[in-house]
Amino acid sequence: MASAGVPQLEYKSIRHQFVDGERDFVAVDGIELTVRQGEFLCIIGPSGCGKSTLLNLAAGLIHPTEGTVLYRGEEVRGLNTDVGYVTQRDTLLPWRTAARNVSLPLEVQGVPEAERKERVEKVLELVGLHKRGNRYPSQLSGGMLKRTALAQILVYEPTTLLMDEPFGALDAQLRMSLQRELLEIWGRKSQTVLFVTHDLEEAILMGDRVVVFGANPGRIIHVEDVSLERPRDLVALRADPRFTSTWERLWSLLAPQITEKE
């Protein structure tokens, strides 16, 4: 365990380029960001602005063209196996049932079967899928797939959660109940969360801080401290003047970015 003083994650003057056919494409540039230990950090911005690049850098799936990524004070060189990554794309194994997909990380980490079963059952119940555990991914709806993917990461309790629009495809009610569940889990386990979303409301309601991204190239244009106390009542807060004024202010920063793209 690192001491409380060490930041969980630091992005130091990051620039990342992709080779896109013949041309170089700058995904993110000039990223300076420190993620505190145990923090719930939301990242918001127009699509294609490099938000996911930030998560891929944290996981060590890619390495920056310039600058360094530090995880608990150490440079991320290989894969960062301390993180659990809920990717945007559905990456469940189609030949495993939902329950066996969720138990996958426990299997590869050598957790005994009895304990595995118990933990899988608990987390499936948490995401409301306990009756669908024996279905194959091809038999699940889009929302159920998302929830299974979430359960698969929650079940092994990684220290840092990277989440790329995990609730994007869900209907409003389910979305709200999962937001509540996630906040509750996070409150109990004190994990660090990097949460990418395109929903400003969600970002403010969930986050300790909201990082606003701009496009072309992807860059941070604002970091907002959300002063709403915890635990949060996600329904009541929507009418709270502190929430609405924050929303309006951030929206005025975000809107030009979105129109600029189109």
Next chain:
Amino acid sequence: MNTVTAKPGSATVAPSVSALARQARRRRRAAILLMQLALAIGALVFWEWAAGPRNTPGILIDEFYISRPTLVWDALRRWTTEGVLWISIYYTFETTVLGFIIGTAMGLVVGFILGVNPFLASIFQPFINALYSIPRLALVPLFMLWFGIGIGSKLALVVSVVFFLVFFATFTGVKDVDQELLNKLRLMRANWWSVHMKVTLPAATTFIISGLSISLPYALVAQVTAEMLSSNRGMGYLLIRSSSQFYTPGVFAAITVLMVMGVALTWSIQLLESWLLRWKPKAH
């Protein structure tokens, strides 16, 4: 929650519609089966009626060339009483399956190793392609030299046929695996072995199973050919012996038995396929 409320509604309509559809399908299947049966029996009856001794009135085809169903049946019964039929079937079947298993195992291992090692694959690819282009029957004399005219040379021929087909299928399947899935497992701290056992191999199964179902009939072909070229056992031997004695019913009897064996083998691999790929959504 309209997605949830929509489901019970559609579920109450669904059973009657699907029941009707099921009934229609069943009826169609029965009709097809009936037609097939009629066609088979018709062909056999025509064959029996049209064939007969040469220069007999009312006979269309000389039975020396095409025999007759009753004569074929007699041949099978004769072989049974002589005790040669089951032994031959067993010998051919055993060697085919054994060669198939050995060839499959080798194809799986080599295909997997080269599939996960692009560098090794680039080195070996031209050699494997060259070996693959050798007409396998041209190797029979060599195999007889090396392994004798017993079971060894037959196994070698079957293995040489099955290996390449399974190898190419496995290699393609393993290369085709989604890198994102592999990374996901690695992020979960899976070691090399678990990554490949839990993702690569199952992901390649669709390819591997098609390699198996293509190579199994070829395994039988290779085995029977080897028996015809040099053997004193097996269905291929019975076939070539009958033909050298101008015993046409025997030739047809051997061919019939081989056909049944081929169907049985294909059917067993389909059974394996539907079990291995049970997670796939059904086509209809």
